Amino acid sequence: MSLLPSKVRVVEVGPRDGLQNQSIQVPTATKLAWIGRLARAGLREIEVTSFVRPDRIPQLADAVEVAAALPEIEGTLYSALVPNQRGLKSARSAGIDRIALFTAASETFCQKNINASIAESIERFRVLLHSVPDEKLWVRAYVSTCFGCPYEGVISPDAVVAVCRDLLALGIDELAISDTIGVATPADIDRVLDALSTLPTLDVPKQVALHLHDTRGTALVNVYAALERGISIFDAAAGGLGGCPYAPGASGNLATEDLIYLLDGLGIETGVDLAALTESSLWFERELGTPLPGRVLGAARGS
Amino acid sequence: MSLLPSKVRVVEVGPRDGLQNQSIQVPTATKLAWIGRLARAGLREIEVTSFVRPDRIPQLADAVEVAAALPEIEGTLYSALVPNQRGLKSARSAGIDRIALFTAASETFCQKNINASIAESIERFRVLLHSVPDEKLWVRAYVSTCFGCPYEGVISPDAVVAVCRDLLALGIDELAISDTIGVATPADIDRVLDALSTLPTLDVPKQVALHLHDTRGTALVNVYAALERGISIFDAAAGGLGGCPYAPGASGNLATEDLIYLLDGLGIETGVDLAALTESSLWFERELGTPLPGRVLGAARGS
Numbered sequence A, B: 001m002s003l004l005p006s007k008v009r010v011v012e013v014g015p016r017d018g019l020q021n022q023s024i025q026v027p028t029a030t031k032l033a034w035i036g037r038l039a040r041a042g043l044r045e046i047e048v049t050s051f052v053r054p055d056r057i058p059q060l061a062d063a064v065e066v067a068a069a070l071p072e073i074e075g076t077l078y079s080a081l082v083p084n085q086r087g088l089k090s091a092r093s094a095g096i097d098r099i100a101l102f103t104a105a106s107e108t109f110c111q112k113n114i115n116a117s118i119a120e121s122i123e124r125f126r127v128l129l130h131s132v133p134d135e136k137l138w139v140r141a142y143v144s145t146c147f148g149c150p151y152e153g154v155i156s157p158d159a160v161v162a163v164c165r166d167l168l169a170l171g172i173d174e175l176a177i178s179d180t181i182g183v184a185t186p187a188d189i190d191r192v193l194d195a196l197s198t199l200p201t202l203d204v205p206k207q208v209a210l211h212l213h214d215t216r217g218t219a220l221v222n223v224y225a226a227l228e229r230g231i232s233i234f235d236a237a238a239g240g241l242g243g244c245p246y247a248p249g250a251s252g253n254l255a256t257e258d259l260i261y262l263l264d265g266l267g268i269e270t271g272v273d274l275a276a277l278t279e280s281s282l283w284f285e286r287e288l289g290t291p292l293p294g295r296v297l298g299a300a301r302g303s
Helices: A014-021 A028-040 A063-068 A085-093 A107-114 A118-130 A157-169 A186-196 A219-228 A256-265 A274-288 A295-301 B014-021 B028-040 B063-068 B085-093 B107-114 B118-130 B157-169 B186-196 B219-228 B256-265 B274-288 B295-301
Strands: A009-012 A045-050 A077-081 A098-104 A138-144 A174-179 A208-212 A233-236 B009-012 B045-050 B077-081 B098-104 B138-144 B174-179 B208-212 B233-236
Touching: A009 A256, A014 A028, A014 A045, A028 A045, A028 A063, A028 A274, A045 A063, A063 A077, A063 A085, A077 A138, A085 A118, A098 A107, A098 A118, A098 A157, A107 A118, A107 A138, A118 A157, A138 A157, A157 A174, A157 A186, A174 A186, A186 A208, A186 A219, A186 B256, A208 A219, A219 A256, A219 B219, A233 A256, A256 A274, A256 A295, A256 B186, A274 A295, B009 B256, B014 B028, B014 B045, B028 B045, B028 B063, B028 B274, B045 B063, B063 B077, B063 B085, B077 B138, B085 B118, B098 B107, B098 B118, B098 B157, B107 B118, B107 B138, B118 B157, B138 B157, B157 B174, B157 B186, B174 B186, B186 B208, B186 B219, B208 B219, B219 B256, B233 B256, B256 B274, B256 B295, B274 B295
Parallel strands: A009 A045, A009 A233, A045 A077, A077 A098, A098 A138, A138 A174, A174 A208, A208 A233, B009 B045, B009 B233, B045 B077, B077 B098, B098 B138, B138 B174, B174 B208, B208 B233
Antiparallel strands: none
16 A cells, blocks of 8 residues: 555535436425535535526526525535636625636537537636636636546546646636546546646646546545545545436446545545434435435445 | 556356345356356356255255356356355265355354354364365365454454464465455555465465455455555456345445456456446346346446
């Protein structure tokens, strides 16, 4: 075992990336109660919603209400996805100062997902960020389909580097390198991290987060391979909720419980109480009325 | 990424370890057709049944019929579990010359599972192997609960070493170090492999197989950690079938498709054709009438 990071930042994306792919409409009060449980279980970074057009993702139509009523829990940082200036304005009004933008390493995926070429998405971000020059915003950018695309197949690490270079030039704080359709193995993780390491403007351990989907069960092994490379920021969704509505065949996010179980086993500090988190997900799946796919959760449920 | 083995031996245990935990009685002809498909997909080592008392595991009551009618496919090695001399005699009569024995690193698990202490199990094996002194038998021993026990909790690596030392003294060819309840993380894999490395009579890369259950989603990350340590023999069950009837909370074996997907991604040779294997499991789950839990299989099914 190589020297692994002693501490990992876990970014909980269930309330946004998880819920946006659920057909079930979760009441705002339930979402807020869930977010409170997640925060009290020790999750310090939670992406709570997306300020998208309600007709696009009705599950998140209550973004303003959610953002305005977030539980105040010491040390918890909330963020939200914003697709455009209108979304940014709503997010700011609701007190959100950590935002996430969304683009892709695959042209076709980018076009189908946000109706823009990759270059156009970068230009949109430039305009959007220029619209708030004096405000202190923390900005993450999702780079989706970094390891494979449902339309284009294999994605070259060079394509990942190209979009990341442009994002860094905009002053983006964090890159969420995403395996949107869950096809990566550690060899791919290595290839992409090798390629990203060539970017002189990127501080890999501080700025690269991995956003992994567990479609083929490889999310945890990819986390481990990334840990061995010094990566210490990982996204996960409580219970393994979610997926991606624009990616055929993309099933759930890496389950936060599974990630914490691995990190606990490796003696890596996360601040998350696995028992409390599991309890929260057992409660949430009862609220949803459908079991969540996380493996540790399944073991806890006795299934 | 450390230097990984270029080649891995995959031991398919679905027909034995998988089926013994299914409540469904699979017809003998279906089992034989399945075994043929597995072999034709390139699985070269298949544990086909267990010569246990039919009242103990009725699902495998047709052990003699299965063993006697195995498809002859060039290069395929078939093995069977034998619990006692009567089972060995039946296996030998049916032409099986690769056998597997079963013990544990946990006293309580051993007692509950085979109604013997660990020392008694070793003594039984000694008598059993002495009963066929002139025959060329290849013998594997399962050492279950090496990483945790449903009754005793944490198992010390010293306990694993102790039983392995005794097994090696009997001339056992291969040790299947088993995470029966799927609790291990790579730190545990390292601890147990470190401990086993102290055994002067053990050739770790040639004699240690890992038998992992995917209860908490950690089987693949444990495979990867073991590959980094030079382990190159892994058990898996097609589709992730199975579990362990004597281990509460133990769900499926590592799915062979998931293992092959990882190894293919890492450029490690297995001889297995993943598409053919997946096709076989899709066929088999239709025969069973219930979906199998493997992740790659699920992605192929589009679920």
